[in-house]
Amino acid sequence: MNPLSRLELEPRPLARAALATLALGGLVALGNGGGRWLDPALLGYLIASLFACFGVAYRYFTWLERPATAMYWRWTLRTFLSVRGLRALPRVGLKLLDQLFLQRFIGKRSIKRWGAHACLAWGCLLAFSVTFPLVFGWVRFTSDGANADRYQAWLFGMPAGSFPLGSATAFIAFHILDLAALMVIAGCVLAFLRRSTDEGDAATQRFDLDILPLLLLIAVSATGLLLTASETWLQGRNFGTLAFLHELTVILLLLFLPFGKLFHIVQRPAQAGVSLYKAEGDAQGLLPCRTCATPFIRPNHRRDLERLWLELGLDGARHPGGIHHLDLCPRCRRRLVMGAQSLRLHGAFDPFAEVPLPVEPLADPISFRS
Amino acid sequence: MVSEEYGFFIDPQRCIGCRSCVAACAECGTHRGHSMIHLDELDRSASTQTGPTVCMHCEDPVCAMSCPADAIKRTEDGVVHASQKPRCVACGNCEMSCPFGVPLVLPGLEQMLKCDLCYDRSSVGLKPMCATVCPSQALLFAPRHEVAAMRGSRPLREFQVGELLVRTRNAVMVPDPETPLHLDAALLLDGGF
Ligand code: SF4
Ligand code: SF4
Numbered sequence: 001m002n003p004l005s006r007l008e009l010e011p012r013p014l015a016r017a018a019l020a021t022l023a024l025g026g027l028v029a030l031g032n033g034g035g036r037w038l039d040p041a042l043l044g045y046l047i048a049s050l051f052a053c054f055g056v057a058y059r060y061f062t063w064l065e066r067p068a069t070a071m072y073w074r075w076t077l078r079t080f081l082s083v084r085g086l087r088a089l090p091r092v093g094l095k096l097l098d099q100l101f102l103q104r105f106i107g108k109r110s111i112k113r114w115g116a117h118a119c120l121a122w123g124c125l126l127a128f129s130v131t132f133p134l135v136f137g138w139v140r141f142t143s144d145g146a147n148a149d150r151y152q153a154w155l156f157g158m159p160a161g162s163f164p165l166g167s168a169t170a171f172i173a174f175h176i177l178d179l180a181a182l183m184v185i186a187g188c189v190l191a192f193l194r195r196s197t198d199e200g201d202a203a204t205q206r207f208d209l210d211i212l213p214l215l216l217l218i219a220v221s222a223t224g225l226l227l228t229a230s231e232t233w234l235q236g237r238n239f240g241t242l243a244f245l246h247e248l249t250v251i252l253l254l255l256f257l258p259f260g261k262l263f264h265i266v267q268r269p270a271q272a273g274v275s276l277y278k279a280e281g282d283a284q285g286l287l288p289c290r291t292c293a294t295p296f297i298r299p300n301h302r303r304d305l306e307r308l309w310l311e312l313g314l315d316g317a318r319h320p321g322g323i324h325h326l327d328l329c330p331r332c333r334r335r336l337v338m339g340a341q342s343l344r345l346h347g348a349f350d351p352f353a354e355v356p357l358p359v360e361p362l363a364d365p366i367s368f369r370s
Numbered sequence: 371m372v373s374e375e376y377g378f379f380i381d382p383q384r385c386i387g388c389r390s391c392v393a394a395c396a397e398c399g400t401h402r403g404h405s406m407i408h409l410d411e412l413d414r415s416a417s418t419q420t421g422p423t424v425c426m427h428c429e430d431p432v433c434a435m436s437c438p439a440d441a442i443k444r445t446e447d448g449v450v451h452a453s454q455k456p457r458c459v460a461c462g463n464c465e466m467s468c469p470f471g472v473p474l475v476l477p478g479l480e481q482m483l484k485c486d487l488c489y490d491r492s493s494v495g496l497k498p499m500c501a502t503v504c505p506s507q508a509l510l511f512a513p514r515h516e517v518a519a520m521r522g523s524r525p526l527r528e529f530q531v532g533e534l535l536v537r538t539r540n541a542v543m544v545p546d547p548e549t550p551l552h553l554d555a556a557l558l559l560d561g562g563f
Contacts, residue, residue: 066440069440109481200399204451291559325531326466326467332558334470336558340552
């Protein structure tokens with residue numbers, strides 16, 4: 001038996017994920033002078049990052065192979081490789097800024113959700129943008145030659161400015177991860193508070209999907225902050241143990257990236273492609289419903305959904321006379337159920353018809369609780 | 371988990387168009403403030419018939435198959451949930467693909483919402499909001515065995531659109547449940563109600 005099929009791994013995404021990991025490995029080596037500027041203390045993080053890259057890439061490429069995802073992926077690729085796509089780039093940039101950074105759409109769902117999510121998202125993005133370049137050896141700090149009071153920053157092996165110890169720049173450079181950790185912890189606390197009072201979330205949340213990622217983020221942030229506390233106020237007491245715990249939690253978080261909720265970080269940019277797709281359809285004008293003539297579906301959407309339905313084996317959903325079910329607006333689809341029931345009752349609802357009543361009054365075990 | 375014993379029975383013929391369900395739906399904890407129930411008129415010029423539509427909770431949900439973000443999940447109890455918030459990219463595939471015209475992608479929210487059988491209530495043994503308030507029991511959530519005693523009609527959970535057969539958790543009440551309910555567009559084109 002093929003070992004891949006026993007593990008239920010798809011060969012094509014597997015090959016692509018391997019290529020993506022190799023590419024990242026190549027870029028890492030290129031940026032750190034073939035390992036010369038790599039910080040050996042961060043080697044564990046680097047290995048975990050490469051594993052995470054493989055896992056995330058594998059899941060991403062598997063996701064792109066789903067027929068419905070492929071529908072948008074193909075369109076996005078085609079569009080961005082065309083002049084039209086290049087022209088749309090500024091618009092896409094603005095969309096991405098709004099959806100990935102400002103996240104105003106979450107604010108419209110609930111302002112509490114937005115607050116929690118903003119702290120989490122910005123904290124994580126800040127932490128990632130600092131940690132990965134450090135781990136990859138792309139950015140590093142050394143003392144400035146003979147001048148022990150100054151720090152020298154290096155970017156891809158090139159000097160990128162120096163600053164005195166004790167300056168505001170030094171404080172920011174050395175504590176920016178603490179700021180990110182505080183934001184993440186605040187976001188997690190807000191998220192837990194919201195979850196504890198939201199009946200909808202309480203009913204649908206799952207430990208592995210919704211709670212575990214928050215616990216992991218808290219563990220990473222708290223151990224990171226404790227490192228600073230040990231160094232600043234405790235003369236480095238327990239620094240080694242804390243550093244080990246921090247590394248362990250970060251590695252766990254990195255390895256968890258492909259599996260859990262955090263995967264949406266790499267999924268979300270797809271929204272910009274979808275917005276562009278919708279704009280293209282809107283510019284073409286909506287197609288009317290075949291029964292009530294109300295305009296309701298974008299032409300590109302109608303065309304691509306028919307192809308998708310064919311791939312999904314749903315193409316038989318055609319009405320006598322050749323009308324595709326996709327050509328009926330949602331309201332007409334709903335009216336059809338009513339109409340079909342009416343027909344079964346021979347088009348007649350007789351309010352005075354005898355309905356057999358239960359002999360005993362029925363106990364109603366589910367009563368309304370306000 | 372919603373008990374397998376409990377079913378949701380829809381009887382459009384009983385609907386009196388009072389819109390109580392529409393108001394109550396917005397009180398559901400999983401989508402508070404947004405009513406997900408549709409209350410439609412069959413053909414205003416020819417009939418007083420109105421009918422409520424909730425999600426039918428399909429066995430093989432077309433909405434989920436069509437979702438590019440893999441955001442729609444069906445739990446073991448047969449309930450098909452609204453889109454997962456972190457995943458949904460508001461593409462509208464589900465809205466345009468659902469055979470029954472159920473999901474709604476709300477502008478601005480960038481998210482698909484739909485009836486999830488008031489999961490916060492039904493999963494702890496309470497009736498969904500709409501079934502709680504419906505005065506004519508056009509929307510009924512009850513133990514399956516009691517429905518036979520309550521009604522002259524019987525629950526039907528199979529729907530036919532051309533060659534496509536859709537099986538659902540929720541039922542529509544008909545006198546003869548032996549054959550699927552044919553959803554044929556000709557019904558609407560003839561204006562024969
Ligand atoms: S009725 Fe529509 S929304 Fe509900 S499960 Fe079926 S396809 Fe999905
Ligand atoms: S609108 Fe959301 S839930 Fe519906 S198909 Fe698109 S991504 Fe999936």
